[in-house]
Amino acid sequence: MPSGNGAAGAHTGTTRLSCRVHGGPESAILDTMEAQAGLSESLVPIDEAARLLGTTVSALRYYDERDLVRPASRDRGRRRYGRAELRELALLRAVQGTGLGLDDVAALLGPALLDPARRDAIADRVVELDRLGARAAATRAVLVHVRDCPVANPLRDCPSVTGALDALLDGNPAPNLAGPHPGPAADADGRHEVAVLVRPGVLPMELGLVHQLLGGARSAAGDPLYRVRTCALAPGPVSTDGDFGIVVGHGPEILATAGTVVVLGSHAPNDEGPEVLDGGLGAALASIGPDTRIVSICTAAFALAAAGLLDGRRATTHWLSADRFRSRFPQVEVDPGVLYVDEGRILTAAGEAAGIDLCLHLIRRDFGAAVANDVARRTVVPPYREGGQAQYVARPVAPVGSGTGTAGLRAWMLERLDRPLSLDELAARLHVSVRTLTRRFREETGLSPLEWLLRQRVERARELLELGDQSIERIAVRCGFGTATALRRHFTAQLGVAPAAYRRTFCGS
Template identity: 60%
Template sequence: MPPAASPTARPHRVAVLVRHGVMPMELGLVHQLFRAARAPGTDRPLYEVVTCALTPGLVRTDADFPVHVALGPEALDGAGTVVVLATHEPNAPETDGRLDGPLADAFARIRPGTRVASVCTGAFALAAAGLLDGRRATTHWKSTEDFRRLFPAVTLDPDVLYTDEGDVLTSAGEAAGIDLTLHMIRCDHGAAVANDVARSTVVPPHREGGQAQFIPRPVPEPGQRASTGAARAWALRHLDRPLSLRELAEREAMSVRTFSRRFREEVGLTPVQWLTQRRLERARQLLEETGLPVDAVAPRVGFGTGASLRQHFQAALGVTPSAYRATFRAPDLDPGADPDPDPDATPAPGDRLTP
C-alpha cells in the first residue's frame, strides 16, 4: 500500500498491461478512476497512469477499433502498481496454464513488492505466473471451472467481486474492475478520496454483494419473494443497533433458513459477513470525518465496544483504528465534528448479529 501522500509527494505510478483482445471498457475504467483521484482540498493527482503493451504499437481490441500503445514492457520496471487486463483473443497462452515468452518476460520486469492486480480473466495470467499459489482469487464466473482445473493451487472464490491478498488483487467481470480500483484507492488514501472519485464518475462507492447475484439461477416460483433488498436497506439505516438474523428475516416475511439462503444467493456473502463489512465502512467514515474517540465510534456502527471494533479493524485492514485515523483523517477537521449526530439513538434489545 502506498504511504499517505505528502503535499509534495510524487503520484503513485500505475502501469496497465494490455494485450491483443483487450476490452476498451477495462482499459478506460482503470485510467478514469485512478486519474480522478485528487489529494483532499487540492487538484494534485494522486496517481500517474501509463499503458504498456508487450510490443509497442497498435493493439487489437474486442471492438471494431484498435488502440495505439506507445510504451512497451519497460514501463513495468518502476511501477508501484501493475494492473493486468484480460485478453479476449482465442488461444491466449495462460488459458493453457502457462505464460509464453513475451508475457513471461514482462512479468519478470515487475520488481518485488509491487502491487499486482487483475481485471476479469486477467487473473489467469497472474495464476500462470505463480502469483496466486496458496492465495485467494476470483475471476469471471463463466471461467471458474477452467480456472480451477488449470490452477488447483489457487483458492478460487467465484462469488465475490474482488479479492485482496495484500500485494496481489483480483476482480471478477470487467465492471468489477471498478469495484477493485475504488477499493485500492480507498486503501491507499481513505474513504473520502474514494467516495469523491465515485461521485465524479457517477458510480456507487461500494457495490453491494458479489458476482453470485449475476449467475443464472432458476426463476422463483410464482408468489415467492426472491429479494432481501428491503432488509438490507433497513439494516444500513440501523447499523448502530444489535441486529439479529431473525429480525432481518421477519422484515422479508421469511424463515431464518430461507432468508439466509437467499441472502447468500443475492449478495454472495452471509448476513454476518455483509453486516461486518458495512459496519467497518461506516467506522472508517467516522474515523476520517469526525473527532469521536474509538470507544464512541464503536457503538455507533454496531460493534458495541472499542475492543470489538479494534479486533475487527485489525483483522480486516491490518491496522488499528487509531493508526487508520492518523493516516486518513481530514487535516481541517473540527475535533468535535459529527456528520450524523443522533442523540436519541439507543441500542435495541436482542442478539447482536456479529461474527
C-alpha cells in the same frame, strides 16, 4: 432506562431515552440497527428479541431484573418487547461493547437518566470514547502501512512506521500514514506510478475504467495522486474485442519502475489457455519488481496464475471461467462468488464491472475513504461494495420440458413460490417417493428439491428488489419467506449482501 410498569406494559414516558428528540448521530445508528433487524411495530417474544440483538434470553432477563430495560408487556409471565424497548436494548448492548461492565452501564443508563450528574457521566464517557477511537484509528493506520510496506522488517526499518509507533508509545497522536510508500513507485511529482498492461483482444471498458478512476483521484489541493500509463508487450497498435484498435506508446519496460501493475483481461483465444504466457507476457510479468503491487481484472487472473504469482493465494476471476481456472490451477484457492480479493501485494477482480470496485478499493487503501468517495461521486458509481459481496451471477432455471423428469414439477413450483411447499406434496405430484424425487432433482439440477426452491425464491426476490416498487416485507411474502427477517437471512447467505443494500445498488436510495 425502565420503559414499562412491568405488568400491563403502560409506558411512563418520563425516563425513556429518545435519540430522535435531537436527531443526533445516535438516532441514525439506532435507525440502522432497526433496519438491519427488520423490526415492526408488533411486540416480539424474549427469545426473538435476544436473537435480533445477538445476546441471550438470560441477559435480557437480567437487564429487566436490574431495572435497565423492562419488557413492554408480560403475556402469562412471558416477556415481550416492542420497538422502543429494542432500541434501548440496542444502545445498552452497544455501550457494553465499548468495554464497560454492566454495573458501569447501569450507572450511565439506569433510572434517573435525566439527572444532571448522570448526563455529566455520559459526557465523560463520550470523551473517553473519542480518545479510544482516535487511538484505534491510529493503530489501524499503522497496521495498514505495515501490511503494504515493501521493507523487509517495517517495525524496525520503515521510518514512517517507527515514527508512528514512537508517537503511540509517548501517548501522542500518530502521524498521518495514508498514501502509498514513497520511493521508486512515485514519479518526480510524488504521484504513485501505475502501469496498465494490455494485450491483443483487450476489453476497452477495463482499460477505460482504470484510467478514469485512478487517473481521477485528486488530493485536497486538486493534484493528481496517480500517474497512469498504458503499456503493451510491444509499442504500437493493439486490437480490442470491438471493431476498433488502440495505439500504445509504451512497451513492457515501464513495468519495472511502476508501484502498481494492472493486468487487464482479453478475449483473445489463448487468454485462458496453456499458452497464455507466450508472446512475451511471461517475460513481462517476470520483470515486475518483488515489491510491486499487482492487480488483475477479469480473466487476467489466468496469466497471473500461469506465472506462479497466485500459488498458495486466494483469488477470483469471472464466474463463467471459474471451473476452468480451478481445473488448471489447483494450487490457487479460487473464490468465484466475490467481487474482488485483496491478498496484500496481489489483488484480483472478478469481472469488468468488479474492476470498478477494486479500483475504488485501491484508492481507499492508498489515500483514504474521502478521496475514493470523491472519485465515485464524479464517476456516478456506488462508492463502496464489499469485496466479499457475491457476484450477481445469473442462475437461470433449468429448461422446462416434457418427459419423466422434474421439469414439469419445477414449472409448477415456480408459479407457487409464495406458498409453503413440502417434500411430501412435491413427491405426490410426481407419484414417486420422497427419496426418488430427491434423486431426480439432484440428477437434473444438482440440488435437492428444497435447495432448488430456496434458490428460486431468492432469485424472485432479486427481480422484485431491482424493480424497487415494493417493500421488503411484501417481497418476503410474495417469495414465500413469510417475514423480512427470513428473507434477509437467506438472501444474505446466498448473495453476501442484504436485500436493502442490493436494492440501493440497482435503484439508488
